[in-house]
Amino acid sequence: MSRSPERVPRGVSGARFAPAFLLLLGLAATPLGPACAAEPGRGFGLGRPATAEEIRAWDIDVRPDGRGLPEGSGTAAEGEPIFADKCASCHGDFAEGLDRWTALAGGVGTLQSDNPVRTIGSYWPYLSTAYDYIFRAMPFGNAQSLKPDEVYALIAYILLMNGIIADDRFALSNENFNSVRLPNENNFIEDNRPDTATLKDGEPCMNDCKPQVEVTMRARVLDVTPENDDNGAAKRAIE
């Protein structure tokens, strides 16, 4: 029943989309009962229209193409005192990161090292992510409190700390936002797993798979398990 064409949502009959969608309907095999099959498949009359004001209140996301950026502007010079007031206690005066809190600047040239430092300047592909994240989640514990001009000013300050802009009077705005590109944008690739053996490469070995086995590393040497945490050994965090 769930495979009948009537159950395809309105407007998804685009040529590129339809085959995948129909295939998925078959795979999903959703165990909907007869009562569902009797419904028109248009939402069962549930929910109500969202008002424009409601959508404005929650639709806070920003995409790499700039969609979602609110009107506003700010300079690094304007951002510096805001950063000092609202961000520096965790991220450091110069966005270098304090303790285990995230560094937002620096790290260029470290990605192939044993200690890669992933900052907005060294790692992030898109600047839009900074706007999206700063407004929705920062300052930590006082989210969604910044004005657009403040967010632009903070991003300008972070760009200055990363050496991506040089002028602290440059006004970053929704108009020129997409003119700023981050240096690591082109170093992201699509998922190409599986990247290790599958049965196509042969059955897994069952006997005499390798020569003598020796223990090469022991957790007790580092001994950073919480219950055992009585020495100051190096600890590698997950960030």
Place this chain on the structure above:
Amino acid sequence: MSRNKKPSIEAGSSGSRRAFLRSSIAAGGALVAGSSSARAQSDTAITQVQDWARRLGKGVDRTAYGQPSPHEKDVVRRHVEWLTPSVQTAVNFTPLHELDGIITPNGLCFERHHAGVAEVEPDKYRLMINGLVERPLVFTLDDLKRFPRRNQINFLECAANTGMEWRGVQLNGCQFTHGMLHNVMYTGVPLRLLFEAAGLKTSARWVMAEGADASAMNRSLPMSKALDDCMIAFKMNGEALRPEQGYPARLVVPGWEGSLWVKWIRRLEIGDEPWHSREETSKYTDLLANGKSRRFTWEMDCKSVITSPSPQAPVKHKRGQTVITGLAWSGRGTIARVDVSLDGGRNWVAARIDGPSLDKSLHRFYYDFDWNGEAVLLQSRAVDSSGYIQPTKAELRQVRGTNSVYHNNSIQTWYLKKNGEVENVEIS
């Protein structure tokens, strides 16, 4: 007193060598009284009338919501303080070494938050669908519960599970190496039904899921996956979601990394491109040795681990009949087989999978053997229904390097020593 009583493992010291030795001695002492080789001395657990056999027990309603036995007080989630900068952005770990079967009890499911637990009032809960739809809609919790429901059992694994072990062993316990994992039966509404209600536009290719917490956690999801098997769940293991698991409603994304399973979900925006949110660019991307990073690495690869014996679950009975048990799972389907090695991967034997074998769910395996009391290097290796073979650490490092953080599904080695103690080790 009773030889079945758990040895006195003290809270906060259960992993230490001292605690292990104490408990071994305690268990050994009890064994003398209860073992068949000491029949001359009768077991007072039998010959004496126990308190619980003489006196009335507690009546009903003593605890309106039932709690585990006080003897199980150490079976709890634990966190590793140094991993994260604050408890609001921290993770704790499921005590896998103490669990059996495939279902994780709700109170033991690991927690991972980005801004603490949102305490959403159910009467003020709203789910909005907007973007490339014919009819932007708002649903209340009651609205969601009037849609046709679906039940499915799925594992949720954080992409960073085992992430601390990329460069070498450092955590001595299955709870800490593999405990960002749980397996729950969800009840909820397929996203497909909600999207039908709103009417997808022809350009609809992506969904952004957004939480109501103070990080407004957001992730992009391809429409094909959303329509396939994703749902908004409001029940876990039959009861309302726990607050720390997204009460009153969360996204379920079977087989894909945990951070996609947005908790306290408030909004689904439909779009034609992904959003590249912070949690899919700065985080949850996999840095390779050459400096390139994989993105949108959603699928959780086939993985297994022996949960007992393990460092927090040593063998206390000396040689003889021994149960090896563990978990296997894959984001690509079911588990076809699990092999166990006692010699660090030189030789393998088939383990026995017991219990339900469900799509994108934990599988429970056992290997029952007669331990000769000699040191053993324990490993497990799973193969899933797609033919994917769980790799060794060396194989994974060869293709990924050691900076990936995420998606470490390599074979785990536990060193079972003659005295029954178990240690997390790496081998040649």
